[in-house]
Amino acid sequence: MKVIVSVDEASCNLCGTCVEICPTNVFAISEGRLRIESSRCIYCRGCEALCPKKAISLKALDEGLKILVKNAQTATQTTRQLTLTQALKQNNTYNPTKDNQNGAGVA
Numbered sequence: 001m002k003v004i005v006s007v008d009e010a011s012c013n014l015c016g017t018c019v020e021i022c023p024t025n026v027f028a029i030s031e032g033r034l035r036i037e038s039s040r041c042i043y044c045r046g047c048e049a050l051c052p053k054k055a056i057s058l059k060a061l062d063e064g065l066k067i068l069v070k071n072a073q074t075a076t077q078t079t080r081q082l083t084l085t086q087a088l089k090q091n092n093t094y095n096p097t098k099d100n101q102n103g104a105g106v107a
Contacts, residue, residue, distance in 0.1 A: 003041040011055035
């Protein structure tokens with residue numbers, strides 16, 4: 001899954017909270033600026049939730065998303081290419097209102 005990580009530079013005060021809590025080292029502070037490596041993001045959304053200035057926003061894209069689907073009745077599993085919306089619908093977590101507010105609908 002591809003994730004777009006955006007930071008409002010006017011709001012960010014370089015406190016370093018995102019650097020400390022990110023499990024995949026998406027963020028680094030260098031030369032007085034916040035550096036972002038979006039390709040490392042696993043969409044845990046910890047940075048977005050814990051940023052004291054609410055300067056970070058994430059958007060998950062369907063690009064490259066693969067879902068492992070297990071069939072409990074036949075005990076088989078297959079990997080299918082699904083869009084994020086399709087996966088959420090299958091899991092009964094799809095909420096079109098929330099999707100429009102959050103960009104991807106994953107809470």
